[in-house]
Amino acid sequence: MGGIKSSIARKVAMALSGLFLVLFLAQHFTINFTSVVSPDTFNEISQFMGTNFLVQAVLQPILIFGVIFHFVMGFILEARNRSARSIGYAKFDGNANSPWVSRNMLISGIVVLAFLGLHFYDFWVHEMQVKYLQGDMSGLNEAGEFRYYEETVAKFAGQPIRVAIYVFSFIFLMLHLLHGFASSFQTMGVNNKYSKGIRTFTKAFAIVIPMGFVFIAIFHYLNNL
């Protein structure tokens, strides 16, 4: 990251990593949504994603790098921005000229980062233990059935606090995407006759995908009351 020196190059790197994470979110949501409509499909896709060499050895490290890069670059840019005005205004009416979400990407980003810690602990760490420390790549439980669906449901069934944390976090992901997704196109230099359509699409995506994740968490909680 030290090699990306100019402000615009850093912004573009931030936008590209953000767009990559948006693609991942869409893929992640699509797979998770199958847990609502077809547990068998969810199990099969999970087993494929969890054992496919390309996914595990290539895409997963790229994803982890993308997540770390996005957050580290975000903090680097924020540090530069804060250092550009060492004496702040006594009165600064930000709401008069810009939306709250656009001015507080750091706050929404930190909430999402904290959530990722919980999410990795909930799912990723466990998967790594089973597959690579215990060497069990079968994806089966003691009864000889795929374990992914039941393990996912168990995280939400009877766990109102975890569900609440997920809902809270995904609201902040929505706020983050409401500005960040559309903003990434502006940073890439896209501002033309398609911009209105892009803004509409990105805003719809920013609401539908995070609220979709919220729906999945609440669905499994309510479905197992």
Place this chain on the structure above:
Amino acid sequence: MKLNLKIWRQEDAKTKGEFKNYQLDEVHGDMSFLEMLDVLNNELIENGKEEPIEFDHDCREGICGMCSLQINGEAHGPDRGITTCQLHMRKFKDGDTIVIEPFRANAFPVVKDLAVDRSAFDRIQQAGGFISVNTSGNTQDANSIPIEKENADLAFNAATCIGCGACVAACKNASAMLFTSAKVSQYALLPQGEIEATDRVLNMVAQMDKEGFGNCTNTGACEVECPKGISLENIARLNREYLAASLKG
């Protein structure tokens, strides 16, 4: 009307500043904001107890870009599409308290009180905001080069930037991207500017970064506060120009 004024006083760039409170009893709604400050300064001079308040101004017609001031948390005050000199006191109510600060950015050091040094903009402009014209006598008349109406309009709109610094003042990051993008765009859209396009954008962005301005995070505050309505489209164009120039090397 009566007004309470909370004004930033600072001897020079090295001295620590502070707010001081003043009261004006006979402010007329038809006064401009700068005329209101003139009245206050007259009182300060007549009382002889403290120096008049230093603030930037020149044409007082919204053309020169000299006046500045962060007024109640907004660059050039609460109105849109105007500079501070065009802001009138009828915008305020009797008994209001008005907080007046200089444009804040490390790249705009305070000279005295409310006056700031915006020469960082000059240096960005000097880094590439020009075209080199051969003045040997064989120079082609610019009017003989056909330019699409749409591009001519966009270039003219970009060129209306008066370099007042409201974009920097309004931006939470003190970013100068709107100013730089306007100065790049006014040439990038014209055939006369194509020859030096690559060096221009690379050099101007490098100077912008060197001056210590923050990064643009696309909040759009600059566009809203700009007295000349410079559009965010220019920042997208700057990004495109910069990416293209970087790829060319």
